[in-house]
Amino acid sequence: MSMSSAPLNRKCFLTGPFGAGKTTAAIAHLRQLLRRERVRGDDILVLLPQRSLAAPYHEALRSADLPAGPFVRVTTFASLARQAVELYWPLLAPVAGFVDPAREPTFLTLETSQYYMGPLVEAAIEEGAFDAVRVERPRIVSQVLDNLNKAALHGLSIDEAYERLELAVPPGEQRTARLNALRAARRISHQFRQRCLQETLLDFSLQVQLFNEHVLTNPWSRTHLFRTHRHLIYDNAEEDTFSAHRLIGEWLPQLESALIIVDSDAGYRTFLGADPVGVETLRRLCEEEIVFERSHVMPPALGHLSQRIDALFDSRRRIPAPPTSEPAATPALVIPDQLFRFYPQMIAWTAEQIGRLVHQEGVPPGEIAVLAPFVSDALRFSLQMALERRNIPLATHRPSRALQDEPAARTLLTLARLAHPFWGTPPLPADVTLALTLAIESLDPVRASLLSERVYPPRRRDNELGAFASLPESERRRITYAVGERYDRLRNWLYDYRSETEPTPLDQFFARLFGEVLSQPGFGFHEDRDAARVASQLVESARKFRWTFESGRAEAPDPARLGRDYVQLAERGALGALYLPGWRTPEDAVFLAPAYTFLLRNRPVEIQFWLDIGATSWWERLYQPLTHPYVLSSRWPLAAPWTDRDEYRARQETLRRLLLGLVRRTRRQIYLAASDYSESGFEQRGPLLTVVNRLLGEGTRG
Missing domain, CATH: 3.40.50.300 (P-loop containing nucleotide triphosphate hydrolases)
Incomplete structure (x- = not known):
């Protein structure tokens, strides 16, 4: 059966290789629901494994020939779970184990989750718990968080997850040390979860657990959730998780129509918790199966190459x-x-x-x-x-990559330290040299080192920057007056910022510094698309970090020190959350x-x-x-x-x-x-x- 002849009130399973036109067919199906069937937009759910895959649907929904009305919901399982937990919070909070069920929840981002887990990992490192594993501190934090996330997505408890991990440790001389490291990670996971329950903090794993164990088991919230949409389009289902597949499997009988789309031979997000095998259960629950076989992307030569690759890995x-x-x-x-x-x-x-x-x-x-x-x-x-x-x-x-691994981000973080002397954390001279090299156009590392040594001497223990005019004439000529003029513009901007009555929130500081100085002609970020992308990501990350504490729900550090804490978190190697423009x-x-x-x-x-x-x-x-x-x-x-x-x-x-x-x-x-x-x-x-x-x-x- 072709997609065009498939009934609009059936549950269909559409599969085929990449480039066969499956998403194009799904968008045509969506348009038919809106135009021909006059289905309300908010009765349709478009579910995707990752927000970056939503662009074709958003573009199609902006078409002028679609009828006016409520918006179609285009989302991911993670967003769906978070919104449901927030909506049904009064129902689940009293039975979910929180110390203060009346307290409003604080939803943690990836950065704030690392912020709260960091001290727990630091204490374990000081005890020597991770001496046997060749992993840096930020990677320990990210892997422990990853264990919590995967356990929640697959319906495992913390102890069940670590029992499985211990079985995966190979025999050998390092087995005992590896097992000790895993036991330390298990202890950290329990400590982190206990703090979340104590302070009503909801990291991703706890959001998923609350959704699976409470929202979907409470008769009222489950019924209400399943009545919010009557039609489903589920694209790239093979890249989604066990929890997402289980949700759709339970939702399908309540839907009037569904189109589940799967890329054959895909499943690239396994390392992020994807469960490509799970789509077989969804296939059996559908009434129709449609197969697209012809690729509209590959020429014949590449099509034959793909056949040879497939056969090469199959000895039969x-x-x-x-x-x-x-x-x-x-x-x-x-x-x-x-x-x-x-x-x-x-x-x-x-x-x-x-x-x-x-x-x-x-x-x-x-x-x-x-x-x-x-x-x-x-x-x-x-x-x-x-x-x-x-x-x-x-x-x-x-x-x-960690945020601070990007040179543009390191430049902004170093300049933030220079602009906030009351933090009491002056940057290292080497970081200042790197920041000047990247911030000022046409400044090579040799002249940047000379400039840095003079305006920010290694023996100095404060955040003060000297003026270009204070340098000897011979050194000013060597560095060049053009570079000196740009350096003074940057220095004057930082000192003007220092003189302001109230410090600007860090995300706004980054945005101002980029827009008013670094992106201007003569400076290093001018017409540098990668630097602009990194700066934008850093602004968004710092803003979400601030919003977590300014919501008034989480125990915040001193507002004057909030920016310092974010800079320290980033410089310790924190990973940034999904940044859609990137x-x-x-x-x-x-x-x-x-x-x-x-x-x-x-x-x-x-x-x-x-x-x-x-x-x-x-x-x-x-x-x-x-x-x-x-x-x-x-x-x-x-x-x-x-x-x-x-x-x-x-x-x-x-x-x-x-x-x-x-x-x-x-x-x-x-x-x-x-x-x-x-x-x-x-x-x-x-x-x-x-x-x-x-x-x-x-x-x-x-």
Whole structure:
């Protein structure tokens, strides 16, 4: 059955590969509900696993030819759960274990959750509980929070989750130490949860737990919730969680119509708690199944490549031979004429090929994606400099990085310390040097170091900045008067800010500093899209941090110190929450990102570059000794240990899905690049390189 002939009052399950037109069909279905069936907008729920996937629906709903009326609800399970907990709070608070049920709840963001858990982790570190695991403090915090989140999403208690994690620890010399670290993490989890119940703080895990255990079990709130919408469109269901699938499974019988959409061979958010297997339950609950098989993205050569990749990972299937009719001028895979020995040679070749594609073949920069398993600062800087010489813009997105790891954020945080001397936390001289280098255009590190040493001497123990005029004439000439004039503008702005009667909230300080100084001509953030994105994210993060305490529900630090606490939190490596504008694909710049970040954007491009295909990190999971995405799943047997065989199978399946997802998001060609030695200087021959050699029919090469 085609989508156009499917009844509008049925429950349909729509599946197919990326690019087959499933979301387009869903939007057409949505328009029919609104226009032909005259369904009220607020009777329709569009559910997505991530807010960044909502753009096509928001754009369609802005169409002028749709009837006026209430808005269609486009949301995620996380937002749905939070809004339900807030709405039904008087029903669930008395029975949910809070010390003061009459107290209004404070909903914690990712940043404020890290703020409250930080001291608990710090105390455990001082006791030596994590000495055996090679993980920095902020990663310990994030992994413990991740355990709480995954436990809630899969219906596990804290103790059940850690019992599973202990079974996943491999035997060996470090087993006892790893188990001790996990037991410390379990203790921290209980302490954090107890504080939340004591002070009525609701982190994400507690919101999900309250939703699952109280909102959905209370007859009144459950009935009221299920009556709020009569029609459902559930897109990318394979990327959502066990809790989301269970909710929809219980809601389906109450709905008049439903369209559940699944990308075949996807499920890239497993490390975030996604449960791709769970869509099979939803498939059985639907009355109709519709399959879209034809891709509207891939050309025939790439379509055949995807078939060969699929067969390569299935030993029961024969790998199809390449079609003899494929034109030699447009192969699916493009490889260099020579093998590169060193990493910089690979980057130089990539920049050269991008320059040729843009300037000679007319490929728009926004139709080129450069992908790697991880994007380091060195890779980003090297490629950016190489493309700037060719007048090609570059944009990057690395959502898993801590805020302070972004140079633009470090600059703003350092200038915030200089602008608030009453915090009593003067920045380090090296941080001031870096801030001046990035804040002032055309200031190289050597002259920035000279300027910093004179205006902010290393022996100084305060926040004072000297004036450019106080420098000897020879040094002023060396630094240049143009740079000195810009430095004085920045310094004068900071001192004018200090003289204000009341300090501005930190988020407003960041916004003013960026808008009034750093983004102006002559300063480092001018026309720098990445710096603008990072500054905007920092403003939003600091604003939400402030709102948590200004709501009056949480115990706030001294208002004058609130900004200082945020700066310290960010500088300790806190991760930022999902920043929606950062997920918008640039239309006029080459896009550099980790491969999974690109996949989660759900947007195809003309050309992809896969860098460093010899790296094992295309295949291996991140080192996370305190958490485990597969064991912390309701699908995993309760008392089963995680073995090397399980790890191998998981890695193989992950690599298969990754490669299929990337190929299906390519309209033209994929360029492959590798070097004998990695960025760190280690020789590499990873599994992806083996796969590529087999696909190219050159298994003996390299």
